[in-house]
Amino acid sequence: NAGVTQTPKFQVLKTGQSMTLQCAQDMNHNSMYWYRQDPGMGLRLIYYSASEGTTDKGEVPNGYNVSRLNKREFSLRLESAAPSQTSVYFCASSGAGLAGDLSYEQYFGPGTRLTVT
Amino acid sequence: LAKTTQPISMDSYEGQEVNITCSHNNIATNDYITWYQQFPSQGPRFIIQGYKTKVTNEVASLFIPADRKSSTLSLPRVSLSDTAVYYCLVGGINSGGYQKVTFGTGTKLQVIP
Numbered sequence: 001n002a003g004v005t006q007t008p009k010f011q012v013l014k015t016g017q018s019m020t021l022q023c024a025q026d027m028n029h030n031s032m033y034w035y036r037q038d039p040g041m042g043l044r045l046i047y048y049s050a051s052e053g054t055t056d057k058g059e060v061p062n063g064y065n066v067s068r069l070n071k072r073e074f075s076l077r078l079e080s081a082a083p084s085q086t087s088v089y090f091c092a093s094s095g096a097g098l099a100g101d102l103s104y105e106q107y108f109g110p111g112t113r114l115t116v117t
Numbered sequence: 118l119a120k121t122t123q124p125i126s127m128d129s130y131e132g133q134e135v136n137i138t139c140s141h142n143n144i145a146t147n148d149y150i151t152w153y154q155q156f157p158s159q160g161p162r163f164i165i166q167g168y169k170t171k172v173t174n175e176v177a178s179l180f181i182p183a184d185r186k187s188s189t190l191s192l193p194r195v196s197l198s199d200t201a202v203y204y205c206l207v208g209g210i211n212s213g214g215y216q217k218v219t220f221g222t223g224t225k226l227q228v229i230p
Contacts, residue, residue: 004160035220042204043161043220059219090160105151106218108160 002026004109006091012115013081021076021112023091031094032074033058033106034066036087043090049074081116088113121205126225135192137224139205142186147209150181150188151218155202161220164203165190192226200228 007022025032030051035043045058049068063085065077074093078085092106122140129135141150149168153161165172167179167188178191192199202225208218 040222042222045219092160105163105166106153106161108162111158111160 004091004093004107006089006109006112008112009110010113012117013078014117015082017081018077018079019081020078021089021091021114022073023075023109024073025091025093025107026072027093027095027107028071029093029095029107030071032068033092033094034064034074034076035090035092036060036085037090037111038087046076046089078114081114083116086114086116121207121219121221123203123205123221123224125222126227128227128229129195130229131196132194135195135199135226137190137192137203137205137226138187139190140187141205141207144185144207145209148207149209150179150185151206151208152177152179152190153204153206153220155204155223161204195226195228197228197230199226201226 004025011019013019033048034046036046037043044060046060046064047055047058047066049055052068052071055066055068067075069075089112091109094106123137149166151166152164154164155161165174165177165179167181169181169185172179180189190203202223204220204223206218206220
């Protein structure tokens with residue numbers, strides 16, 4: 001049981017390049033999330049997916065797109081990277097919504113450190 | 118979303134009990150209160166969750182007064198390994214199944230030897 005996994009761990013992009021951050025969970029959770037964390041700051045929600053086939057914007061969605069490929073996987077795409085997107089990106093999942101699951105606990109992945117030059 | 122306010126930083130000596138208070142004046146009826154811990158270069162980790170009164174688990178206690186406008190995370194006998202940022206979150210599930218919560222800037226706890 002690996003929990004939430006993210007790839008890659010580190011990435012350096014040039015301005016204008018594109019890339020996709022991958023996230024997978026093996027806990028059969030319905031909900032998945034993408035956050036970014038800038039230095040010294042809290043986490044800000046980029047996009048979330050309440051269930052397979054649905055996605056919606058969070059607090060800071062501009063410059064990003066997401067895909068909920070299946071129940072396990074939730075990817076985040078930067079179409080044209082900008083220096084302002086330099087950050088640590090965390091993926092999380094939650095069982096909230098599963099029958100009988102009243103826990104609001106989100107399980108986080110190890111993060112992807114992205115630098116855009 | 119309910120806004121939370123917590124101290125930016127706190128220092129404590131090893132072995133002491135630490136209490137971190139979070140203010141959430143506009144908490145909604147269906148909202149739960151959740152606390153997370155984050156170490157440098159790691160994702161946040163769930164500590165404890167509650168709705169009202171007192172909740173205790175193996176690592177912490179959460180005290181919530183009757184009006185639920187604040188909550189206090191209590192860490193008994195802290196050690197150096199408890200040095201981390203602690204986030205107070207308030208939120209619940211909306212009709213779409215989304216767990217709507219907001220991470221603030223957190224409280225940076227420094228445990229001193």
